[in-house]
Every structure is written in C-alpha cells, then in structure tokens.
Amino acid sequence: MKYIRRAADRGAVNLGWLVSKHSxxxxxxxxxxxxxxxxxxxxxxxxxxxxxxFGTHGHRDMEIISYVTEGALKHEDSEGNKHIVPAGDVQRMSAGSGVMHSEFNPSETEKVKFLQIWIQPNKMGIKPSYEQNTIPQSGPLTPLVTASGENGTLSLNQDARLSRLVLSDKESFNLTPGDRIGYLHLIKGEFKVDGESFAAGDAFAMEPKQQLVLTATSALEALWFELPPKQ
Incomplete structure (x- = not known):
C-alpha cells in the first residue's frame, strides 16, 4: 500500500447545518x-x-454518486428528477453538459449521513442522466456501479467499478484490483491488512495486480473502487 488515508487526517468542515470530512x-x-x-x-x-x-447549484462533466448510510436524502434536479434516497440506496447523477440540483434532509428530527463521491467521466458534454436503486448484498463483495450497468447495477461513464464489501467479525477476504487501481474506503467497523489496522473513515489504495488479505476485527461495511490505471 503506497497510499493510506486516515480518517483523522481528512479535511474538516463544520457549517452548523453541515458537518463534513473530505478525503x-x-x-x-x-x-x-x-x-x-x-x-x-x-x-x-x-x-x-x-x-x-444544499440549495440549488450546478455541476458539469462529473459522475456524482451518493451513498446514504443513515436517514434519507431528498434530490431534485433541472432534468425533472425528484426522489428520496433512503439509507442503503445508491444514486448516480451524470452532470454531463450541465445540470442544476439540490440535496436536502427531508426529516425535521433525524440527521442524514451520506458519502458524496465524484468520479471524473471518460465522456464529456453528454446529456445529463440519473439513476437510483436498492441493491441487496450478495456475498461479501456486491457490485453497485459499473461501466455497463450490468446485472442490475447503476451505470457509469468511466471504465470503473464501485462495490460494497460487507464482512462479519473475523472473516477474511482476498482483495485484488486486477489490472486497475484499487481504493477501499471503510464506512464502519475495523479490519487488519498488511500489518496495518483500519477503522471507520480510513482508506487505502492498491496498485494493479497487487493482492492483500483483509481480516475483519469487527463486522464491517466498506466501499471498494476499481479505477483506471492511468488518468
């Protein structure tokens, strides 16, 4: 692992209405x-x-993924999409040639927690689009977003893949990105890999062809990215 990103070292923003950690x-x-x-x-x-x-604001030429971990998120955009994204759902918006959107917590009593993820597309100026789905876990590693939208996953304008890793305490998993760059972001729980211990919010990157055995030291949930080797 040449790159380890610790939760405590992330950029921190506290605006009162928003508390955010930037990887x-x-x-x-x-x-x-x-x-x-x-x-x-x-x-x-x-x-x-x-x-x-977040009030109405604009984006262009970016693949924006939201993964809600607690509560629910209300989405509206200039393409006419109006949706509630509950915990466990994954949402993808391709900003393309330009889109305006807003994201709000519709609850008057509960906080909403979510990961906002931006992936640079390999196609510019495309028509904006939106997808959202509930994807049940199927085995330890379940694809959520793929380039082709295969097998019920959301699609992505990039040669990349996003999966959800779920392990129980003491369970091990052999992690490899194949010919891509891997990046694992831990949402909750703890694990050990390559002599290092990781806790919620921690992350690390893997080089192509690298293999690591990850061992959970508690029940855990993480997001696993397989990314282009050159960008």
Missing part, C-alpha cells in the same frame, strides 16, 4: 498530497442536520 481536496480544503486517486476525485463524508441541505 481529497475539495472547496476550501486544499492539499496537493490528496487530490484523488485515478479518476476518483471526491469522497465527502457528509452529515446534514434535520430540515437543512
């Missing part, structure tokens, strides 16, 4: 050592207070 440079947090991994540009660990949210 990579974003907004007012800029660090040239942490600009992203391959096409992965943003992982923001966001917590939005009840009845609050």
């Amino acid at each position: 990579f440079s974003f907004g007012s947090y800029q660090d040239p050592k942490h600009m992203g991994v391959s096409a992965l540009r943003v992982i923001n660990d966001d917590m939005v207070m009840p009845g609050q949210g």
